[in-house]
Each structure stands twice: as structure tokens, then as C-alpha cells.
Amino acid sequence: MTPVTRDVETRVLDAAKLCTAKWGIAKVTIDDIAGEAGVSRATLYRMFPGGKDVMFDALRVRELEDFFTRVGTHVDGHDDLESLLIRIVGVATRELRDDQHLSLMLASEPGDTLSQLTVEGLPRIMRVATVFLVPMVDHYLPRRESVQLVELLARLVISYFLAPSEHVDFADADSAREFLRTFVLPAFHASLTRS
Amino acid sequence: MTPVTRDVETRVLDAAKLCTAKWGIAKVTIDDIAGEAGVSRATLYRMFPGGKDVMFDALRVRELEDFFTRVGTHVDGHDDLESLLIRIVGVATRELRDDQHLSLMLASEPGDTLSQLTVEGLPRIMRVATVFLVPMVDHYLPRRESVQLVELLARLVISYFLAPSEHVDFADADSAREFLRTFVLPAFHASLTRS
DNA sequence: AGACACTAAGACGCTTTGCGTCTCAGTGTC
DNA sequence: GACACTGAGACGCAAAGCGTCTTAGTGTCT
Secondary structure, three states: OOHHHHHHHHHHHHHHHHHHHHHHHHHOOHHHHHHHHOOOHHHHHHHOOOOHHHHHHHHHHHHHHHHHHHHHHOOOOOOOHHHHHHHHHHHHHHHHHHOHHHHHHHHHOHHHHHHHHOOOOHHHHHHHHHHHHHHHHOOOOOHHHHHHHHHHHHHHHHHHHHOOOOOOOOOOHHHHHHHHHHHHHHHHHHHOOOO | OOHHHHHHHHHHHHHHHHHHHHHHHHHOOHHHHHHHHOOOHHHHHHHOOOOHHHHHHHHHHHHHHHHHHHHHHOOOOOOOHHHHHHHHHHHHHHHHHHOHHHHHHHHHOHHHHHHHHOOOOHHHHHHHHHHHHHHHHOOOOOHHHHHHHHHHHHHHHHHHHHOOOOOOOOOOHHHHHHHHHHHHHHHHHOOOOOO
């Protein structure tokens, strides 16, 4: 894909995001998105062979990459695993809470949005989370355990975001520390390569 | 139609208004409206034989009646034609400007909305305006001239609302008075039955 | 209990819209 | 000229939407 086409793809995905926010997944059409992006439908299908579903998957991947990029930007410079994890769950939780597009989607299309955060979307979330977070975590743990830990954290952050708890708030460092010390870190203590 | 059914019709028209604001005329479906109103599609068709178009016409008539009722509420107690007309054009212009649903429709569906304020909608607007305003105007003018005057005013108010002028502002009493004295009242001076 | 009015749910047949694919003419770059 | 890319529009098919209708259920009245 040439640089020019990369720009067009960005424009199309931006348009897809905008139109989905406006119309929702159910009513948005390829025509809406093509028009908003300023490309023809044929161009859109050339770009995303397989059509609508493929394009939405690409948008979801891009959104995830943006999300984890933002998380990664805020979790540099930690000296130990615990601090790193506290920071990760905190930033991730705050990013989820601040995501207006996500809030809008959860309000207007709860079914599909929940599915993308749970059942259907989890494999993708795991793939992207692994790419972004494992390289940080594996300073402290072997690769295999790092992957497992990232998966566990992703699931917990999503769950506590979707159904907030009266007892745990990952956005609060003390609460997160207590939770991690109780439920997560002991399982990985024996695998620590560095503190 | 029974009182209970009148309530249901109101509910359906309210739903139609809400869903049209949300989806626009192009994408809104009978299913959306029926669901929002809490009735079945069959009930909706029974209520509005001829379907979607008939229902939207009914909504437009209701909106016009509401509009002119509000105008009428604010123009009582005038001793002469000029004052009455100044008040009418002023209130009407302000009501149009304050109408958020109309603003939303003009922004999101300019084509259809304009058409309903001009070409396609004008006969209906004239009918309703005549019903509401002519009884006020014909204190001062014979019936025939009253009807003609109301039509002229309606057209002028709409035009100046849709394409505001640098020289005339009907919401401003002095501006309206000057305009009416210059362009409207002389045409009806000879027909005055009362001052 | 029976008569009647009204309703929701769902089926039906038809029309319209949307989808994915494709062709062709036009444009820009080398 | 060769090539890559694009928009516009046509095509065939699927899906959604429309208007109509039937049936079973509910409520009210006598």
C-alpha cells in the first residue's frame, strides 16, 4: 500500500467512525461512509475486500492500537513489576472511561458494543494488547508468563470497566495495588526474573 | 376516534417527531416509530391508512397548528391592523428562530425541510395560517382581503426567516413597522373596515 | 356468556435499498 | 505509451422496508 493510499485508508476509517457514531452499526451504509470519506464505493471495496465487515474490523484494530499506544505513552519508566501493572490498569481504566465514542456506542448500541468488548472482540483485544504490553512486562517475567499476565489484566480491566465494583477501582492506585497484591502478583511471584 | 385513541395518536406523532430528529426522514422506518410509540405496526397503519406519508403529513399539520397556536397566544389585544401585523410577524419570526427541531431538520435534511417550508409545504401552511390568523385580521379587513394578507405575510415571514436580510428584521418592531408601512399596508388601505 | 372494539404479533407479497462485484472511461505519474 | 488508481454506474442478489391482512388475546359492556 502506497503512502497516498494509507492516507485514504485513514480517511475512510475516520469516516467509518464518524458515520457509525451518527447512525449506529445497524443503519450505517457503505454509501454513508464512502460519501463522508469522499471516495467511491468501488474504491472502498478495493481497499477492504470483503466489504463492510472487513472495514469495521480494521477500524476496531486501529482503535485498539490507538488505545494501547496512549496507554503505552503513559506507563514508561517503572522499576518494578508491581508499579508497572498499577500504572497500566490505571491508565487503561481512565482511557476507557474518557472514551466518548465508546460511551456513545455503549449507550446507543449496547449489544454490539458489549460483544466487541467481550465475546467477539476478546481475541482481537488480546492480540493487540499482547503486542503493546508484553514488551513492557517481559522485562520482569519470562515471555510465556508475560503473555498470560497481560491477558489476565486485559480481562480484569474490561470487566471492572463494564461493571464497576464497590470494592475495587483500578483508576485508584491504592485500590489497584491492593487488588494486584491479593489476586494477581502472587501467581507470578515465582516467575519473576527481575524485581 | 375515541379519546383513548387520540392519546395513542399523540404518542405516535411524538414518536415520529423524535425518531425523525434522530434518524432523519431518509432513514427513519415505521418500525422505529412503532417501537418508540409502543404500538405495533398494524396499529400504526390502522391509525394512518396510507402509511408513512399520511403520518408525516399529520405530524406536519400538528406542528403547524402548535406553531400558530403559540403565535395566536402572543398577539391578543390590538386596536389596529398595523399593530396586529407587527406583532404577528414578530412572534412568528421569533418562534421560527427558536424552533430547535426545525433548526435540526434544516441542518441535517435541508432538502426536505426547505421543501416543506416552500414548494411542497406552502399549501398546507396557507390552510393552517388562514384558520388561525384570518379571524384576527378580519376585524379590520373584509374576508377576501384578510385571506390575501395572511398569505402574503406567511410568505414574507418564511422568506425572511430562511434567507435573513441585512435591511429587514421582522423580530424588530421598528423594522417590521417600516417594512409593513412601505410594502404591505398601502395595498390594503382602501379595504380597511376599521382602523 | 356473548358481542364488540381494539390490539400485538406475525405472515404475506411486493418494492426499495443495500451489498459486493465488475467494467470502462478518465486522470495523473513516470 | 504504460501503468496505477479512481469515480460512476451497471449488474445480480440479499436484505430490509412497506402496506395489507389474519388470528388470538384482552378489555368493556350488556
